Amino acid sequence: MAKAVTKSARKPVAKPAAKPAKAAAAKPAAKGSAKPAAKTASKAAAGKSAAKAKPAKKPALTISMLKPSVNNMTVRVFARAAGLDHAETDAWGHTRSPEYMARNPAHLTPMIEDKGLPRGVLWESCAIMQYLSNKHGLEKFYPKAPAKRAMIDSAMFYLIGTLYPYVARATYPALGFPQYAGEVGHSDAHPDRKSEAQKAAVAAIAEPLEVFHSFFRDGKPFIGGKNPSIADIRLAATLEFLAVIDYALPKWAKEYMAAMEKKLGKAYAGPAGDVRGYIAHVRSQARA
Numbered sequence: 001m002a003k004a005v006t007k008s009a010r011k012p013v014a015k016p017a018a019k020p021a022k023a024a025a026a027k028p029a030a031k032g033s034a035k036p037a038a039k040t041a042s043k044a045a046a047g048k049s050a051a052k053a054k055p056a057k058k059p060a061l062t063i064s065m066l067k068p069s070v071n072n073m074t075v076r077v078f079a080r081a082a083g084l085d086h087a088e089t090d091a092w093g094h095t096r097s098p099e100y101m102a103r104n105p106a107h108l109t110p111m112i113e114d115k116g117l118p119r120g121v122l123w124e125s126c127a128i129m130q131y132l133s134n135k136h137g138l139e140k141f142y143p144k145a146p147a148k149r150a151m152i153d154s155a156m157f158y159l160i161g162t163l164y165p166y167v168a169r170a171t172y173p174a175l176g177f178p179q180y181a182g183e184v185g186h187s188d189a190h191p192d193r194k195s196e197a198q199k200a201a202v203a204a205i206a207e208p209l210e211v212f213h214s215f216f217r218d219g220k221p222f223i224g225g226k227n228p229s230i231a232d233i234r235l236a237a238t239l240e241f242l243a244v245i246d247y248a249l250p251k252w253a254k255e256y257m258a259a260m261e262k263k264l265g266k267a268y269a270g271p272a273g274d275v276r277g278y279i280a281h282v283r284s285q286a287r288a
Contacts, residue, residue, distance in 0.1 A: 061086035061132075062113040064100075068175075068278035070237040073271040074125040075110040077233050080267035082138050126156045129230040141230050155216045155223050155231035163208040164238055169201035171241045175282055202245065213252050221259060228263055236260040240272060244279045 063079060065072040065088055079086045094100050095107045103121050104111050111123045116135060122128055133142035143149050172179050173194070179185035184197035212235060216223045222232045236257050242249065249257075261268045 059085050059087040060114075062089060063087070064089045064091040064104075064109055064111040064113075066090070066092055066109050067271075067274040069109065070241050070275055071125050072110045073240065073275050074234050074237045075112070075128050076271035077237065077264065077268050078129050078132070078141070078230060080270065081228075081233070081264050082132065082136065082141065084132065084136065126160060126230070126234060129233070133230060140227055141224070141233075143224075143229075151216065152223065152229050152231045155212065156234055158208065158211070158216075159231070159234055159238060163205070163212075163235075166201045166204045166208065167238055167241055170198055170205060170247070171244050173198055174244045174286070175241070175279070202247065205242075205247065209250070209253065213250070213256075217256075222256075222263075228260055232260060233264075236268070237272075237275075240275050241279075243276070244282060 061079070061084055063075060063086055065076060067090065076088065091100065091109050091111070095104075095109060101107055103113075104123060106123060108123045110125055110128060111121055112128050112132075113121050114131075114135075117131075122131060130142060132138070142152060168177075169179070169183060169185065171177075173185055185194050212223070216231070220226070222228045223235070224232055228236075239249065239253060239257055261272065
């Protein structure tokens, strides 16, 4: 169409009188059809260049984590349940690297990186959840009322100081995780002694577990009441490890874990799936 318009403009004398009228009639059509197309193309090009020029938004929070760990699962579940803008970095095999150690001399996970922190990073799952709850005003998970908050803190500290050491002693040998220095399982003790220590830890789990049921929950669906708190997230994640030794959880604990997953949905199921997958792998290797 554009070529026809050009020819009629150059050779008007050679054509009959009627044809210039046709050509003239064709001109508006050519202009009319060409301009919108040109505008559309230019807008599309501008859109593409703008998309290229605009850098991807960096997540506000970075979590360095290990997928098989329930300590790491805790923070991963929390960040999802709280709807925090975050990215996860798999630190498997990198926690002893000079770059990681320069930021985190304790070489622990989970670790978060956040501009608001004095040293830029923070580790320990409970401390991370407390910090993020305080920063973002997440009272649903960590109430501000002193008495209610004290109960959440007490439940978490009791878990870390009493229940989790038993769970670690009972499950780490089966999980293939290194035991803590000073533990019988970490030493060169005879295998019989290590086995005895593991059995003693398994037997000791029942008492603190019942404390969570009768004292901290006290007839409520969760430690936090109607909704899971950060203490609930920490407890449910911890109990996931007991599957590796076929620990017979009491009925209330099974129902509690199911209620946690139902309440938190994908936020819980995703990270829990990584832990369960690792446990299934470990158990299949043991059977082989």
